[in-house]
Amino acid sequence: MASEKPSKLPDDITLGFIGAGKMGKAICGGLINAGMVKPRNISVHDRNTNMLDSIRGLGVTIAKDNGDVVRRSQFVILAVKPHIVPIVLKEINRVVEPNNLIVSIAAGVTIATIENLLPAKTRVIRVMPNTPALVQTGAAYVSPGTSVKEGDVDLVAEIFSSVGICEVGREELLDAITGLSGSGPAYIYAAIEAMADGGVKMGLPRDMAQRLAAQTAMGAAKMVLETGKHPGLLKDEVCSPGGTTIAAMHRLEKGGFRGALIDAIEAATLRSQELGTKSPGE
Incomplete structure (x- = not known):
């Protein structure tokens, strides 16, 4: 609720x-x-x-x-x-x-x-x-x-x-909440940093690349919250046939992007469970 x-x-x-x-x-x-x-x-x-x-x-x-x-x-x-x-x-x-x-x-x-x-x-x-x-x-x-x-x-x-x-x-x-939203900002910061690095690799100034990456992450999150649309549908709306975004998504899929995030949330959840099983003061 x-x-x-x-x-x-x-x-x-x-x-x-x-x-x-x-x-x-x-x-x-x-x-x-x-x-x-x-x-x-x-x-x-x-x-x-x-x-x-x-x-x-x-x-x-x-x-x-x-x-x-x-x-x-x-x-x-x-x-x-x-x-x-x-x-x-x-x-x-x-x-x-x-x-x-x-x-x-x-x-x-x-x-x-x-x-x-x-x-x-x-x-x-x-x-x-x-x-x-x-x-x-x-x-x-x-x-x-x-x-x-x-x-x-x-x-x-x-x-x-x-x-x-x-x-x-x-x-x-x-424990699952801890793995998802408790630890989650770190995953997003890592994604923003990587996106900015990609922009720098392709010739953008560092400060500009970081601002654009952060704003893009914030805007995408706001679209999910305010439209109520499934993230997959919003992703599809950006992916034009034969375009740049679908080419990028293909590379992300090959790199195991989504699987890595799922694994990260599982790892953080299991670590939270482990902390809960330790004796007080251990």
Whole structure:
């Protein structure tokens, strides 16, 4: 189920970020840039002071430790690496209260694992976002835990819809979501880089080739979203009989282009599943 993009979040909403790495900063910056949350209502902590220095410029409150983030925030976003999650949960266990909603964006770490390391009945939601949230074009997937209250999922979906699109569904799909949209921006960046390299090989200036490649990727994606047409049909509309595009598509097929992308998504999905089977703290 997709969530519509909201016009506004509650003025008094307080968010906390445990972790200020690339994904945490992308979500935090995206929410602020979209005007959805006031910087003063956001608290952040990261043990890496360089990360904190990077996010400080957004105007957020720098908390003294992870427990301080929890105490200041209704919604706490765990934006740390999967192997760090159990360490953080044990650290904040004593300060988590019923008014806190814990939102994890860590790949592979299951809701059951998170709930077992927090007080009974803690409200937990897993989300798999991606970094384009920074520019309000993210793609996120939300899955609720066993103790969420009415309205929790809708509000978290609103938060992530404010920086892109958001789907809500079963946790079993999260590993595949991780392989597709969570890791997906990297595949597109690699494609844009390769397209730009191709343009440079054929004589285009590097900066021009990169702009044209990026705009082409963005435009093609927008065509899929806004027309609702199958990508194969849109591809066919570009491929004139005996033309340049069908010649290019033939070469891509010979190179295993589509198969390689499918394999990439499978590999990322399997890696997410592997992370989920490791023991806490392993």
